[in-house]
Amino acid sequence: MRKFLTRLAAIGAVIGLIAGCASQAPKEQNPAPVDTGKPVTAPVEPVKPKVVEQPKATPVEVKPIIANPLKDPGSILSKRSVYYEYDSNAVKDEYKPLVSAHAQYLKQNRGRKIAIQGNTDERGSREYNIALGQRRADSVKQMMILLGVQEAQIETVSFGEEKPRSPGKDDAAFSENRRSDIVYDGE
Amino acid sequence: MKNKLVTRLMLCLLLVIPAAHAQLRIEIVGGGAAQYPIAVVQLKGEAQLPQKITDIVAADLYRSGLFKIVDGGGLATVPSEPAEVQYPTWKARSADYLVNGSASPMANGYWDIRFRLLDVDKQTQLAGFAYQITPQELRRTAHKIADAIYEKVTGDAGVFSTRITYVVKNGTRFELQVADADGFGAQTVLASNEPILSPAWSPDGTRIAYVSFEKKKPIVYMQSLVTAQRSVVADFKGSNSAPAWSPDGKRLAVVLTKDGSSQIYLVTLGTNSATRLTNSSAIDTEPNFSPDGQSILFTSDRGGSAQIYRMSVNGGAPERLTFDGSYNVSPRYAPDGKSFAFIQRNSGRFNIALQDFASRQAQLLTENSMDESPTFAPNGRIILYATEVRGRGILAAVSSDGRVRQRFSADAGDVREPAWGPNLKGP
Numbered sequence: 319m320r321k322f323l324t325r326l327a328a329i330g331a332v333i334g335l336i337a338g339c340a341s342q343a344p345k346e347q348n349p350a351p352v353d354t355g356k357p358v359t360a361p362v363e364p365v366k367p368k369v370v371e372q373p374k375a376t377p378v379e380v381k382p383i384i385a386n387p388l389k390d391p392g393s394i395l396s397k398r399s400v401y402y403e404y405d406s407n408a409v410k411d412e413y414k415p416l417v418s419a420h421a422q423y424l425k426q427n428r429g430r431k432i433a434i435q436g437n438t439d440e441r442g443s444r445e446y447n448i449a450l451g452q453r454r455a456d457s458v459k460q461m462m463i464l465l466g467v468q469e470a471q472i473e474t475v476s477f478g479e480e481k482p483r484s485p486g487k488d489d490a491a492f493s494e495n496r497r498s499d500i501v502y503d504g505e
Numbered sequence: 506m507k508n509k510l511v512t513r514l515m516l517c518l519l520l521v522i523p524a525a526h527a528q529l530r531i532e533i534v535g536g537g538a539a540q541y542p543i544a545v546v547q548l549k550g551e552a553q554l555p556q557k558i559t560d561i562v563a564a565d566l567y568r569s570g571l572f573k574i575v576d577g578g579g580l581a582t583v584p585s586e587p588a589e590v591q592y593p594t595w596k597a598r599s600a601d602y603l604v605n606g607s608a609s610p611m612a613n614g615y616w617d618i619r620f621r622l623l624d625v626d627k628q629t630q631l632a633g634f635a636y637q638i639t640p641q642e643l644r645r646t647a648h649k650i651a652d653a654i655y656e657k658v659t660g661d662a663g664v665f666s667t668r669i670t671y672v673v674k675n676g677t678r679f680e681l682q683v684a685d686a687d688g689f690g691a692q693t694v695l696a697s698n699e700p701i702l703s704p705a706w707s708p709d710g711t712r713i714a715y716v717s718f719e720k721k722k723p724i725v726y727m728q729s730l731v732t733a734q735r736s737v738v739a740d741f742k743g744s745n746s747a748p749a750w751s752p753d754g755k756r757l758a759v760v761l762t763k764d765g766s767s768q769i770y771l772v773t774l775g776t777n778s779a780t781r782l783t784n785s786s787a788i789d790t791e792p793n794f795s796p797d798g799q800s801i802l803f804t805s806d807r808g809g810s811a812q813i814y815r816m817s818v819n820g821g822a823p824e825r826l827t828f829d830g831s832y833n834v835s836p837r838y839a840p841d842g843k844s845f846a847f848i849q850r851n852s853g854r855f856n857i858a859l860q861d862f863a864s865r866q867a868q869l870l871t872e873n874s875m876d877e878s879p880t881f882a883p884n885g886r887i888i889l890y891a892t893e894v895r896g897r898g899i900l901a902a903v904s905s906d907g908r909v910r911q912r913f914s915a916d917a918g919d920v921r922e923p924a925w926g927p928n929l930k931g932p
Contacts, residue, residue, distance in 0.1 A: 480700035
């Protein structure tokens with residue numbers, strides 16, 4: 319067992335050498351475009367899909383159903399997750415429309431409050447990851463405040479590495495877990 | 506028999522409710538100097554006890570990695586008095602030390618336990634103790650005996666009577682457990698469906714501070730092990746985490762984000778008012794008090810990468826202590842204050858390192874890949890930590906000289922976040 323571990327360590331060291339500088343975080347491809355329309359937080363109540371149904375004999379309903387935009391899979395507001403690179407808290411361009419849409423909604427609904435929950439992958443110190451997750455949540459908050467959301471509408475908290483969405487141990491799982499989630503009050 | 510100390514074991518403060526938990530099993534996995542050969546002869550009469558005290562004593566000494574257990578059986582007569590000891594027999598078995606004694610029932614349901622530690626070479630008694638105990642106090646007494654032997658032979662205080670705490674994750678269930686240092690007698694002190702982390706013992710061993718996510722955010726709580734009463738230590742806007750006790754037990758350092766980035770605050774117990782200690786726009790976390798209570802070690806990325814700093818508890822400029830690599834975190838003072846253990850990342854692997862304050866030299870103690878949360882035994886000789894084996898969280902330990910390695914395995918679940926409790930000097 320000991321020998322095996324030593325060998326593993328040696329292999330690890332060699333891989334490390336090949337990979338180059340120890341101080342660099344492993345480079346990863348952009349996280350696979352996770353989450354497309356799939357609701358992310360609490361299970362979403364089924365909303366009638368916008369598939370055209372063949373009307374039956376009964377007359378079409380006149381009143382439009384007012385869907386909750388926060389839960390309408392067709393609305394960008396139903397998307398709640400911002401993903402990050404390893405050891406980074408920069409909100410990538412692809413998530414800026416999402417953050418901006420929530421900022422607009424919060425400006426139009428001053429009574430609504432959100433929690434932004436920062437998360438990290440499992441590598442490294444649990445407490446340091448709490449701090450890193452906090453910084454991720456704060457980066458989303460800062461962007462929203464610049465867009466005019468009131469500070470009192472937002473609480474940023476961190477779950478660190480403690481609540482991974484993916485239980486895996488590979489890069490795809492880690493990418494999935496480096497994330498901020500936007501959760502509205504009452505959700 | 507002037508060396509003889511008659512002691513009466515007192516019941517510890519703690520309510521011991523035997524739980525139905527699988528205990529942690531400890532195995533020595535590497536190194537091992539084993540420089541002290543010792544024979545532990547059965548106590549005369551101990552076969553009548555529910556468990557043999559000498560089995561527990563020998564197991565404790567063996568697991569320390571410093572003792573070689575010499576066969577003490579196969580004797581025509583079991584020696585219980587010094588005059589009965591055949592020293593040539595033990596010399597022939599290469600034992601430097603010999604333990605013997607007796608266990609006799611008393612009228613009131615108590616047992617009179619006597620043992621002696623003898624030096625085989627000098628044919629002298631090094632220590633002799635007597636305890637009057639109930640059978641329920643058997644394990645605790647055995648650990649006390651092992652402590653006494655360890656101290657007499659090695660010169661360091663033993664830690665066999667101490668306790669540890671850790672978190673077990675089983676599916677979606679989290680349990681904060683407390684167990685004896687040998688993994689026996691595990692009790693759950695808190696169970697939750699949300700994560701629990703960063704348990705920290707009060708210096709008097711009666712309370713544990715920890716972080717719980719039960720309110721959908723990290724909040725610092727404190728819980729009495731005597732009454733099970735719990736109270737909130739820090740529940741401010743944002744995240745509340747990383748509790749660390751001051752050595753006088755009156756304050757806790759915590760990490761709060763109420764004013765922006767993760768910063769270290771001092772909370773005075775009783776008033777629970779929080780005074781900011783660090784002042785940066787960076788991450789400042791994982792505070793740990795020096796044994797004299799005057800300084801704090803912490804992790805910060807103020808210099809661009811996560812490194813370890815030290816500052817006075819009264820404020821002032823922090824001093825950076827680590828420079829090797831880009832990720833040095835989780836600092837913990839050694840009990841003598843002369844060095845600190847921490848986690849260092851090298852080529853994507855996380856290991857336990859120990860750095861001397863005077864020489865500033867750091868030494869890697871492990872060669873795993875996912876080590877975290879180091880915690881010193883109260884005698885400073887062992888560092889307990891969490892690691893991963895085949896994707897499962899387990900606890901492991903390494904001696905502070907790197908020579909002895911142990912692994913604690915549980916039957917199921919992930920075990921993490923260990924914290925070694927204080928050495929409570931009994932009467």
